[in-house]
Amino acid sequence: MIGLLLIFLYAAAFFGTFVIASRLFKKLFESRGFNKLKTVTFGDESAVIANRLASVVSVLTVFWLWVAFTNSSIPLPKMPGPFIGDTSFTYTATLEDGTTDEATITVRVFREDIQLTLDDDGNAGVAPDVPEVEPGDGFAKNDSTTIARYGFKVINVWTNDEVSKKDGSLVTALNGIPVEPGDKIRTDAGEIGLTDKGTPTFSPATGFRMARLYLPAPEIVVERFFRLNSEGYQGYSLFQHTRYSLQRVLIGFLLGALVGIPIGYAMGLTNWSRGWFDPIVEFMRPIPPLALIPLIIIWFGIDEEGKVVLLFLAALWIMIIAARSGVSGVAISKVHAAYSLGASKTQILTKVIVPNSLPEIFTGARVAMGVCWGTVVAAELVAANVGLGKMIVSASKFQQTDVIIVGIIVIGVIGFLIEVGMRKLESWLVPWKGRV
Amino acid sequence: MSELLIDNISMRFDLPGGGHVQALKDVNLKLKTGELMSVLGPSGCGKTTLLNIVAGFLAPSEGDIVLNGHKVEGPDAERGMVFQQGALFEWMSVRDNVSFGPRMTGKSRADYTPTVDHLLEVVGLQDFKEKAVYELSGGMQQRVALARCLANDPDVILMDEPLGALDALTREKMQSLVLDLWKDTGKTIILITHSVEEALLLGERLLVMAPRPGRVHKEYNLPFADLGVGNDLREVKKHEDYSTTREEILEMIWNMEEEIMGRAEESA
Ligand SMILES: Nc1ncnc2c1ncn2[C@@H]1O[C@H](COP(=O)(O)OP(=O)(O)OP(=O)(O)O)[C@@H](O)[C@H]1O
Numbered sequence: 001m002i003g004l005l006l007i008f009l010y011a012a013a014f015f016g017t018f019v020i021a022s023r024l025f026k027k028l029f030e031s032r033g034f035n036k037l038k039t040v041t042f043g044d045e046s047a048v049i050a051n052r053l054a055s056v057v058s059v060l061t062v063f064w065l066w067v068a069f070t071n072s073s074i075p076l077p078k079m080p081g082p083f084i085g086d087t088s089f090t091y092t093a094t095l096e097d098g099t100t101d102e103a104t105i106t107v108r109v110f111r112e113d114i115q116l117t118l119d120d121d122g123n124a125g126v127a128p129d130v131p132e133v134e135p136g137d138g139f140a141k142n143d144s145t146t147i148a149r150y151g152f153k154v155i156n157v158w159t160n161d162e163v164s165k166k167d168g169s170l171v172t173a174l175n176g177i178p179v180e181p182g183d184k185i186r187t188d189a190g191e192i193g194l195t196d197k198g199t200p201t202f203s204p205a206t207g208f209r210m211a212r213l214y215l216p217a218p219e220i221v222v223e224r225f226f227r228l229n230s231e232g233y234q235g236y237s238l239f240q241h242t243r244y245s246l247q248r249v250l251i252g253f254l255l256g257a258l259v260g261i262p263i264g265y266a267m268g269l270t271n272w273s274r275g276w277f278d279p280i281v282e283f284m285r286p287i288p289p290l291a292l293i294p295l296i297i298i299w300f301g302i303d304e305e306g307k308v309v310l311l312f313l314a315a316l317w318i319m320i321i322a323a324r325s326g327v328s329g330v331a332i333s334k335v336h337a338a339y340s341l342g343a344s345k346t347q348i349l350t351k352v353i354v355p356n357s358l359p360e361i362f363t364g365a366r367v368a369m370g371v372c373w374g375t376v377v378a379a380e381l382v383a384a385n386v387g388l389g390k391m392i393v394s395a396s397k398f399q400q401t402d403v404i405i406v407g408i409i410v411i412g413v414i415g416f417l418i419e420v421g422m423r424k425l426e427s428w429l430v431p432w433k434g435r436v
Numbered sequence: 437m438s439e440l441l442i443d444n445i446s447m448r449f450d451l452p453g454g455g456h457v458q459a460l461k462d463v464n465l466k467l468k469t470g471e472l473m474s475v476l477g478p479s480g481c482g483k484t485t486l487l488n489i490v491a492g493f494l495a496p497s498e499g500d501i502v503l504n505g506h507k508v509e510g511p512d513a514e515r516g517m518v519f520q521q522g523a524l525f526e527w528m529s530v531r532d533n534v535s536f537g538p539r540m541t542g543k544s545r546a547d548y549t550p551t552v553d554h555l556l557e558v559v560g561l562q563d564f565k566e567k568a569v570y571e572l573s574g575g576m577q578q579r580v581a582l583a584r585c586l587a588n589d590p591d592v593i594l595m596d597e598p599l600g601a602l603d604a605l606t607r608e609k610m611q612s613l614v615l616d617l618w619k620d621t622g623k624t625i626i627l628i629t630h631s632v633e634e635a636l637l638l639g640e641r642l643l644v645m646a647p648r649p650g651r652v653h654k655e656y657n658l659p660f661a662d663l664g665v666g667n668d669l670r671e672v673k674k675h676e677d678y679s680t681t682r683e684e685i686l687e688m689i690w691n692m693e694e695e696i697m698g699r700a701e702e703s704a
């Protein structure tokens with residue numbers, strides 16, 4: 001229900017902001033030159049340039065939806081929230097002889113995350129006391145109770161009554177409306193009803209916002225981010241978790257490149273090596289690194305060694321194939337030119353074949369780094385003592401959704417930085433790539 | 437007298453599925469030092485194959501290439517090569533491309549720097565020394581290729597459609613450059629082209645090859661290359677023999693192409 005609403009609002013924001021922005025910033029939306037003729041050109045990406053205004057609005061929209069669908073304190077338009085505070089309803093008890101009596105149930109609804117909510121001094125909140133009520137007269141006495149938001153409570157109204165359920169006191173009406181066991185009635189504050197055995201129940205209205213367990217508000221995640229740095233999580237700070245993951249990726253990738261590139265070169269240069277390594281490479285290449293985790297755990301355990309071996313294997317095949325196609329891809333006319341300029345075989349290898357293969361190797365390295373990053377997180381999810389994947393999987397056991405979200409954001413940002421960094425490095429080291 | 441001898445060359449390619457292609461049959465040629473020979477012929481008549489054999493990239497099935505009295509056994513700096521395009525090294529600057537030959541053969545920097553600078557000036561690229569080759573236009577890239585080949589001071593220069601990828605105007609300018617370089621350096625040059633005009637203008641000798649099997653069909657000795665040195669090539673084209681020779685050769689190649697097509701239709 002909330003999901004559908006979210007999708008609908010997101011789609012509405014996409015079209016709505018486009019209409020508004022295209023009215024407000026006409027200039028930005030004019031297509032100029034020849035490109036306007038090929039806005040529907042398949043396969044020609046150059047015809048479509050990202051509208052950066054749309055990117056900014058898109059990010060802001062996601063942030064707003066996050067605020068709108070959580071109990072955030074950020075002052076932005078929000079969805080109707082869950083009920084909070086005191087409410088009451090009445091029940092009517094009927095005895096076997098037909099006498100009836102009405103009594104009131106007062107319910108105090110409090111924040112579901114009260115124990116997690118810190119005040120200015122850093123003290124956790126406590127669940128409120130049960131509201132004080134007069135017992136009232138008649139055989140059915142007034143009750144009071146507390147319930148957390150998003151909760152559901154079965155209220156044993158007979159505990160203070162003069163006639164117990166066992167002795168024949170039945171609840172026959174709620175708020176004056178006759179009810180049978182199993183019925184439910186909506187009120188402004190939530191839903192009241194009877195269980196199948198006839199005991200009154202209450203669940204406060206949830207509105208359209210998600211409980212902290214499902215999606216914590218942005219400010220909670222930000223606060224958690226800082227606390228993860230200062231207090232850490234399971235003995236390691238967020239920075240340390242990140243560093244361990246990154247370190248594994250770097251060592252695994254570097255080993256993979258160090259071994260893979262020479263093998264790839266050998267495969268591209270000699271028939272024997274091509275024949276020797278072909279079966280292994282072609283067999284290992286389609287195996288997702290994740291499928292190797294169980295074997296790696298059996299062989300190497302869950303410490304650094306196993307992680308590094310796994311990432312080494314993840315990077316190895318990619319680097320071998322990149323180096324191999326880099327060597328095979330050298331134009332024969334370049335090799336011929338070098339020969340007729342007097343170069344020896346060794347010189348052709350070092351001065352022509354190696355530099356010519358660099359663009360391919362860089363593409364391979366970029367892919368390998370991406371794969372390694374994904375693999376390390378997955379490997380840590382399965383088994384590790386420290387690392388971002390370990391952090392989020394432990395947090396999920398304790399239902400600390402905010403920690404999970406911080407972890408996911410850090411994983412995403414680092415993956416993005418790796419990609420951007422590799423591209424920068426590429427355009428710096430092999431500027432001729434794609435330009436010949 | 438030093439010379440390039442193409443002695444009874446035949447080339448057969450064995451095809452993977454059995455059978456073979458007779459790319460060249462009994463080709464005999466003799467080039468004196470300083471001669472410029474252009475080679476024409478329909479597509480597939482073995483021009484590139486012949487050049488690759490002279491360069492030493494391919495071993496002929498029969499016959500020998502003899503340069504200055506010794507037999508050619510493989511590629512060597514004495515036989516420079518200029519390709520159509522894409523044979524420059526993108527990872528090097530213009531200067532490093534041109535100095536590649538001398539550096540590979542172990543010349544000292546002091547030795548080759550004046551030569552390289554001089555050659556860059558000759559081809560008009562003195563202001564582009566430090567540029568990367570992929571930043572240059574197609575015509576400039578071919579000038580780099582020419583300079584790179586000359587930097588090694590080869591005895592023979594082999595050119596396989598060196599100007600084939602250039603636009604008409606750039607091509608005309610480059611033809612003048614090739615002529616001037618030829619006269620200044622006195623190199624022996626074999627130049628393959630698809631353009632009859634280019635073959636006429638540049639070739640002191642002009643070789644027309646015929647296909648299936650690739651062989652020498654007819655040879656001309658032409659005055660236009662000598663006339664063209666230092667002159668406007670358009671003036672040369674007004675020479676009365678120019679157009680008659682051109683028509684004759686065009687007719688000849690046209691007929692060969694017709695014949696190939698006819699044979700292809702018969703076998704189909
Ligand atoms: N490595 C090879 N294996 C088999 N056949 C080949 C090989 N190289 C060339 N040939 C064949 O030899 C013949 C001559 O080829 P070549 O490339 O020398 O022709 P060309 O005159 O240079 O043609 P073009 O003008 O199109 O460049 C062609 O029929 C070609 O298919």
Ligand SMILES: [Mg+2]
Nearest residue numbers: 483484485596
């Ligand atoms: Mg050819």
